Amino acid sequence: MTSPKIEVDDLKKHFKSNEDLFTRLFGWGEIEYVKAVDGVSFEIEEGESFGLAGESGCGKTTCGKSLLHLHEPTSGTVSFDGQDITDPAVRDEMDFRTEAQIIQQNPYESINPRYRVFDWVKEPLDVHGIGSEEERENTVIETIESVGLNPAEAYMHEYPSELSGGERQRVSIARAIILEPSFILADEPASMLDVSVRASILDLLDRLQDELGISILYISHDLSLLKHMCDRIGIMYLGKLVEVGPATQVINDPQHPYTKALVGSTPTIDPDDEREAAELKGDIPDPVNLPSGCRFAPRCPEATDECTVEEPPMYDTGDDQQARCILYDEEQKQTISE
Amino acid sequence: MSVKDHLPANVESKLTSSRALSQIKDGVSTAYELYRSDRLGQFGIVVLAAFVFIAVFAPILAPYSPGARHRRDDGSLARLDAPSTDHLLGTTHHGQDVFSQLIVSARVSVFVGFLAAFIAVFIGTNIGLISAYYGGWIDDILMRIVDIAYGLPFLPFVIVLVFIFGANIVNIMLVIAAILWRDSARVVRSEVLSQKQRPYVESARAIGASDFRILYRHVFPNVLPLTVLYMAFAVAYAIMYEASIAFLGFGDPNVYSWGRMMYQAYTHGAIREAWWWVLPAGVCIMLLVSSVFFIGRTLEEITNPEIRH
Amino acid sequence: MLELTDVHVEYEMEDGGAVHAVNGVSISLEKNKILGLIGESGSGKSTLAKAVIRLLAKNGDVPEGSIEYKGTDLTELSDREFRTEIRWDEISMVPQNAMNGFDPVYTVGNQIVQAIRTHEDVSKGEARERARELFEQLGIDPGRIDDYPHQFSGGMAQRAMIALALALDPSLIIADEPTTALDVVIQDRILQTLRDLQQEIESSVVLITHDISVVSDICDEIAVMYGGRVVEHADVETIIKEPRHPYTLGLRNAFPDIEEDDQDLISIPGTPPDLVEPPEGCGFAPRCPFATDECWDVTPEPEEYGDGHIVECHRADEQELLTEEAKRKETWMDLETEPQQGVEEADD
Numbered sequence: 001m002t003s004p005k006i007e008v009d010d011l012k013k014h015f016k017s018n019e020d021l022f023t024r025l026f027g028w029g030e031i032e033y034v035k036a037v038d039g040v041s042f043e044i045e046e047g048e049s050f051g052l053a054g055e056s057g058c059g060k061t062t063c064g065k066s067l068l069h070l071h072e073p074t075s076g077t078v079s080f081d082g083q084d085i086t087d088p089a090v091r092d093e094m095d096f097r098t099e100a101q102i103i104q105q106n107p108y109e110s111i112n113p114r115y116r117v118f119d120w121v122k123e124p125l126d127v128h129g130i131g132s133e134e135e136r137e138n139t140v141i142e143t144i145e146s147v148g149l150n151p152a153e154a155y156m157h158e159y160p161s162e163l164s165g166g167e168r169q170r171v172s173i174a175r176a177i178i179l180e181p182s183f184i185l186a187d188e189p190a191s192m193l194d195v196s197v198r199a200s201i202l203d204l205l206d207r208l209q210d211e212l213g214i215s216i217l218y219i220s221h222d223l224s225l226l227k228h229m230c231d232r233i234g235i236m237y238l239g240k241l242v243e244v245g246p247a248t249q250v251i252n253d254p255q256h257p258y259t260k261a262l263v264g265s266t267p268t269i270d271p272d273d274e275r276e277a278a279e280l281k282g283d284i285p286d287p288v289n290l291p292s293g294c295r296f297a298p299r300c301p302e303a304t305d306e307c308t309v310e311e312p313p314m315y316d317t318g319d320d321q322q323a324r325c326i327l328y329d330e331e332q333k334q335t336i337s338e
Numbered sequence: 339m340s341v342k343d344h345l346p347a348n349v350e351s352k353l354t355s356s357r358a359l360s361q362i363k364d365g366v367s368t369a370y371e372l373y374r375s376d377r378l379g380q381f382g383i384v385v386l387a388a389f390v391f392i393a394v395f396a397p398i399l400a401p402y403s404p405g406a407r408h409r410r411d412d413g414s415l416a417r418l419d420a421p422s423t424d425h426l427l428g429t430t431h432h433g434q435d436v437f438s439q440l441i442v443s444a445r446v447s448v449f450v451g452f453l454a455a456f457i458a459v460f461i462g463t464n465i466g467l468i469s470a471y472y473g474g475w476i477d478d479i480l481m482r483i484v485d486i487a488y489g490l491p492f493l494p495f496v497i498v499l500v501f502i503f504g505a506n507i508v509n510i511m512l513v514i515a516a517i518l519w520r521d522s523a524r525v526v527r528s529e530v531l532s533q534k535q536r537p538y539v540e541s542a543r544a545i546g547a548s549d550f551r552i553l554y555r556h557v558f559p560n561v562l563p564l565t566v567l568y569m570a571f572a573v574a575y576a577i578m579y580e581a582s583i584a585f586l587g588f589g590d591p592n593v594y595s596w597g598r599m600m601y602q603a604y605t606h607g608a609i610r611e612a613w614w615w616v617l618p619a620g621v622c623i624m625l626l627v628s629s630v631f632f633i634g635r636t637l638e639e640i641t642n643p644e645i646r647h
Numbered sequence: 648m649l650e651l652t653d654v655h656v657e658y659e660m661e662d663g664g665a666v667h668a669v670n671g672v673s674i675s676l677e678k679n680k681i682l683g684l685i686g687e688s689g690s691g692k693s694t695l696a697k698a699v700i701r702l703l704a705k706n707g708d709v710p711e712g713s714i715e716y717k718g719t720d721l722t723e724l725s726d727r728e729f730r731t732e733i734r735w736d737e738i739s740m741v742p743q744n745a746m747n748g749f750d751p752v753y754t755v756g757n758q759i760v761q762a763i764r765t766h767e768d769v770s771k772g773e774a775r776e777r778a779r780e781l782f783e784q785l786g787i788d789p790g791r792i793d794d795y796p797h798q799f800s801g802g803m804a805q806r807a808m809i810a811l812a813l814a815l816d817p818s819l820i821i822a823d824e825p826t827t828a829l830d831v832v833i834q835d836r837i838l839q840t841l842r843d844l845q846q847e848i849e850s851s852v853v854l855i856t857h858d859i860s861v862v863s864d865i866c867d868e869i870a871v872m873y874g875g876r877v878v879e880h881a882d883v884e885t886i887i888k889e890p891r892h893p894y895t896l897g898l899r900n901a902f903p904d905i906e907e908d909d910q911d912l913i914s915i916p917g918t919p920p921d922l923v924e925p926p927e928g929c930g931f932a933p934r935c936p937f938a939t940d941e942c943w944d945v946t947p948e949p950e951e952y953g954d955g956h957i958v959e960c961h962r963a964d965e966q967e968l969l970t971e972e973a974k975r976k977e978t979w980m981d982l983e984t985e986p987q988q989g990v991e992e993a994d995d
Contacts, residue, residue: 055830068544097546110537114559124545164918175541194687195857199901200914221830224860224905228912248908265835267860269904271883280832283800 003082004043005183005215006067011076013037013062017288034287036062038239039076044183049209049216051226051247053262054236057284063236064185064219068100080183098128101176103205105188107168111160117144118156121174128179139178147174148204166197170204177208183215190225202229223266227251232320235259238287238295244314245321255323257302294326302327376639382632389626392441393448400438401426404594407433418612428614430599431606439594440618446507446595447626450580454511455572458518463565465519466526467553471534481527487520492579493586500588507590514579522568529561563640570634574627581623596623648851649676649699649819654712656691656698656875666922668694670875670930671712673949676868678818681845681852683862683883685898686872689919692855695872696821699853700740701729716819736766739817743824745808749796755807756792763814781810785840802833809841816848823855838865859902863887871895874920874930877949881956889970891952891963893935896973913976929961936978937962937969 014033037059044050052060066073069085077084080100085091104110111120121144125136144152147170160168169189176184186205190198206229209216220226226233226247233250235243235258243256254260261280281299285291291298293308300307307326315328374380392399402408408416408429416433419425427436469480496513503509533539534557542552583589584597585604596619603615656669669691676682686692697703699714699721714721721733742748749758756778763774779789785806796804805825812820822841826834842865845852856862862869862883869886871879871894879892890896900913917934920926929947932938939961947959962969972978 055832065540070540070543094546097544100544102541102544104537104541106537110541112538112542112556112560123542123547127545127547127551172541175545179545195859195898196687196901196915198914199903199912200916202903202912203914222903223831224903227905228903228907228910251905252908261832263905265831266905267831267835267838267858267864268906269860269863269887269899269902270906271863271887283802283833 005046005048005081006044006217007077007079008043008063008067009041009077009079011037011040011063011066011078012074013059013066013071014074032288035239035290036287037066037073038290040236040239040241041076042234042241042244044215044217046182047209047213047215048232049218049230051218051220051230051233052236053220053223053226053233055221055262055284057238057287058236059239059287060219060236061187064187064217065102067217068102068185069096070102094128098124098179099181100183100185101179101181103169103172103176103184103186103189106192107165107172108160108192110172111168113160115160116156117149117158117160117163117171120160120171121156121178124175124179130179143174143178144171147171147177147208148200149174164197165193166201169193169201173201173204173208177212177214180212181214183217185217185219187219188221189218191220191222205229223251223263235262238284238290240295240324241314242296242324243322245317246319249319249321253321255317255321255328256296256325257300257327258296259323261301294324376636378632379636382629382636385625385629386633389444389448389622389629393444396442396445400435400441402435402438404434404439404442406435406438408435409433418608418615421614427618428612430602430612430615431608436599436615436618439599440596440622443594443596443599443619444622444626446593447577447580447623450507450511450514451573451577451626451630454514454576454580455518455569457512457515458572458576459522459565459569461515462519462522462524462568463526463558463561465523467530467558467561469523470527470530471549471553471557477527480523484520484523487517490517492517496583497588500583505588505590507593510580510583510588510590511576514576514583517579518572518575522565522572525564525568526561529564530557533557533560563637567634567637570630570637574630574634577623577627577630596620648678648717650713650715651675651695651699652713652715654695654698654714655710656694656703657708657710658694658704659706659708660923664923667925668707668875668922669698670922670925672872672875672877674870674877674880676819676851676853678851679846679849680868681842681854681866683866683869684853684855684872685857685859685862685869687857687919689922690872691875691922692872693823696740696823696853696855700734700738700821701726702740731766735762735817736815737817738819738821739812739815741805741808741812741820741822741825743827745804746796746801748808748811749804751796754793754795755799756794759792759807759811759814762811766815777814778810781813782807784844785810786836802829802837805829805833805837806840809837809844813844813848817850819851819853820845821853821855824857825854826861827856827858834861841865859887859898860904871898874925875922876930876959877957878931878959879957882954885954885956889966891956891958891966891969892931892960893937893962893969893973894931896969897934897979900973900979911976913979916979929959936972937965 013036015036017032017034040063042050052064054060062071065071067078073086077086079085080096083090085096118140122136122140125131125139130136131139140156141152144156149155149167149170155163155167160171163171189205190201193201202225205216208214218226218229230247232245233247234241235250235256237258243250243254243259250259251263254263279301285298291308293310294300294312297303297307312324312326312329314322314324317323317328408425410416416425416429417431419429421428425435425437427440430436430439465480465484469477495517499513500509539552539556542556547556580595581597584595585601587601589595589598589601599619600616603609603612609616651672651674654669654672655667658666658668660666672695684692684696694703694707698709709722716733716737721729724733749755756775759778759781760771760774763769763777764771779792782789782792787803787806799807809825825841826837829837838861841852854862854866866883868880868882870877871886871892873894879886879890879895886895890899897913897915901915903912904910915934920930920933928943928945929935929938932942935942941961947961949957949959950963951957952963
């Protein structure tokens with residue numbers, strides 16, 4: 001049994017929402033916390049692509065960035081190759097930074113406008129002092145061409161402002177893979193791109209993952225995209241995972257009422273297809289004052305009084321799929337059927 | 339390496355040339371484009387270039403030594419002589435050549451203006467960068483120091499410091515820088531606050547770049563245009579401050595400057611009768627300061643393209 | 648009801664040149680229909696809509712073509728006539744970003760009341776009552792009518808914007824990417840509401856989006872735009888199931904569908920055409936795997952292929968072949984490697 005590439009255990013990230021000068025100096029007033037990520041656990045296997053989905057504000061991006069240690073988690077652990085990266089005594093910062101990389105959402109802002117393509121792609125090699133100057137140049141040229149920017153010389157002296165969105169995203173990918181990492185966080189890698197370009201970027205990521213055996217965490221609000229790209233998917237709602245399972249299974253046969261609503265609301269291309277969208281009540285609650293019990297209960301079409309009592313744990317619903325819903329509690333099922 | 343064989347020879351040499359250099363080239367060419375279409379900017383550059391030229395070659399250009407006392411044909415001291423072919427701008431109360439003094443004084447204005455401004459912007463930019471990037475108590479402390487600097491009354495501050503450390507040109511320059519740094523510190527800080535939220539900073543952190551690298555290789559190039567702009571304004575203010583200090587009599591007594599020329603004209607009660615002693619110095623200050631402001635105005639259009647239309 | 652004939656829209660540039668954003672569009676829309684206008688950024692879809700409601704940027708102009716609405720040519724009207732008689736009364740618009748659509752210093756209700764009272768002679772109380780009704784119809788608590796825009800969430804602001812657009816019972820509503828910035832659950836709710844209300848007040852809607860699945864969900868007809876032209880226009884069924892234009896085929900392949908289990912996404916190589924100096928011939932030819940010499944030289948004219956299915960393509964009659972070929976990834980891949988001028992098809 002091999003250990004997973006990444007193991008997230010009860011990860012929490014709370015942001016202070018109202019700290020002002022007086023609170024900081026004298027401790028006046030009560031500090032409120034936004035519970036962006038509030039106890040998330042999952043694993044990503046070697047070479048696997050895992051998708052985190054959910055609506056804006058559900059904490060999926062914060063969760064992803066905590067995995068890269070771009071946020072200091074409030075509590076919980078993230079193990080990378082068996083090492084707890086949240087523990088500064090264990091983490092080898094520079095080593096970790098060569099292993100885990102990020103591809104950001106907005107290709108129009110994620111590249112420093114003062115860098116040429118060549119320097120931007122080369123910087124990771126400079127930072128980690130890998131190879132001689134000449135070796136670095138060769139690696140950069142090879143990498144630029146491997147992401148489909150052919151020939152490299154046509155692109156490497158350009159500033160990002162001279163490139164199209166798709167080309168910029170390829171540059172970001174080149175920078176992310178130049179250190180040959182074993183894990184990449186792809187934060188909405190295609191959401192800002194046109195449809196015809198989007199497919200080619202996703203294709204490129206797919207190909208690189210195959211060739212380099214990278215584990216990828218995709219973060220997206222687009223279930224169709226995640227279904228296409230990922231082996232497994234986790235659905236987040238208000239800072240917690242509500243459902244995890246194999247991608248196709250979660251989308252085709254969702255278990256948690258929230259996942260059902262999400263899938264039902266996603267428009268389909270087939271005009272004959274009449275999906276019955278589950279009617280969700282109200283809007284997403286304020287992540288500062290969470291409802292008691294199951295946090296989805298106030299909007300859930302299937303909620304009972306039971307739901308507001310206690311936060312449900314993850315229940316196995318079969319075939320590697322898990323849902324955080326009391327409907328799948330065996331004892332509960334029995335009492336209902338009795 | 340196969341890939342490299344395909345590259346034309348010049349690409350390789352381009353690769354090794356540093357990024358900073360190419361950036362400067364780009365910046366210069368944008369600036370050049372703009373100045374070409376901006377009359378005031380052109381005027382500013384020409385005037386500034388002329389003053390820099392005069393400052394550099396002052397000893398050659400000045401017809402006489404600025405301190406030399408000239409005598410009339412009858413042997414009397416050429417006190418307050420009107421402009422003539424011998425003395426283009428007449429003479430002072432002590433029979434010194436005003437034109438020569440004017441030329442030699444350009445050195446002080448240009449020197450103090452640029453150096454004080456550079457020191458001020460250097461300090462201000464670094465404080466702004468560090469304050470905004472690290473935030474927290476570092477930001478609190480540094481910004482309170484800036485607030486204090488804003489609270490300093492200029493003249494009493496100068497008088498006290500000059501009194502304590504002595505009225506020499508280096509001290510005066512430092513005093514001016516000590517007042518001027520606060521503007522660039524505040525402006526740079528607010529720009530860095532916005533820059534550090536940009537995804538490229540996160541990208542730099544993700545590859546393991548050090549704080550130093552992020553600050554000076556990533557954020558700083560993006561605030562550089564703003565820094566240059568504030569440098570231009572700082573030069574203008576530094577020139578005016580130096581002139582004011584000298585005019586009020588707190589200047590370096592061993593150095594000729596435009597402010598000091600006016601101060602001497604004033605103390606000898608010659609302001610009304612000897613216009614040639616006062617006016618040229620005043621015009622020079624005005625020309626130099628406004629030329630720097632005009633340049634700054636054009637720079638502002640480069641850093642802030644929205645105001646072009 | 649709305650009939651565009653050979654409409655051109657140009658944006659003048661600083662250097663004296665012009666961007667030909669819309670390049671000869673002829674399209675008609677009947678009463679009580681929802682038309683989906685799809686296309687990628689730069690295809691001219693938003694520009695076309697803005698030309699209809701006369702909200703083009705200052706440097707934009709309609710130099711050619713007519714926009715007939717209920718028999719009147721809108722391009723003939725003066726700005727004043729347009730403002731008082733057409734905009735909002737007859738044609739209203741839901742912008743992409745509702746937050747920017749509202750003035751932050753007035754309450755949302757106040758702005759709706761003002762819009763109603765500028766066009767109709769009703770008392771403040773009546774206008775307010777209508778605003779409350781609209782809020783209720785759109786599923787917003789009428790009690791929030793006196794809130795300021797910033798107190799609304801994105802989804803609520805977007806619904807309030809639709810309320811504002813519906814306030815005067817217009818016959819045509821132009822919705823420019825009304826749900827692009829929103830999450831699916833809210834998007835779904837808003838689209839359903841829009842569809843329900845459209846049927847209730849019997850108006851027509853032009854829905855602009857880049858998302859094929861959104862249009863196929865709620866539209867009656869779809870027009871596909873590319874490079875400033877409508878390259879294909881038909882009812883939803885036809886566009887989705889039997890498209891004839893290679894660009895439509897390509898878009899369909901590039902779009903991940905939540906229904907499919909094992910989909911091979913195929914992107915369209917190349918970049919959108921230069922709109923400053925549009926090249927001769929079909930605008931899509933450089934990216935089209937089926938382009939012939941004719942495509943490079945002659946701009947295809949719109950032709951009808953049965954029951955309002957209008958296509959601008961020289962090879963639209965070879966539907967079966969194109970559909971088959973377009974499904975193969977290699978068809979599109981080949982284009983990336985080969986030089987593009989005048990690629991000949993083997994079976995010609």
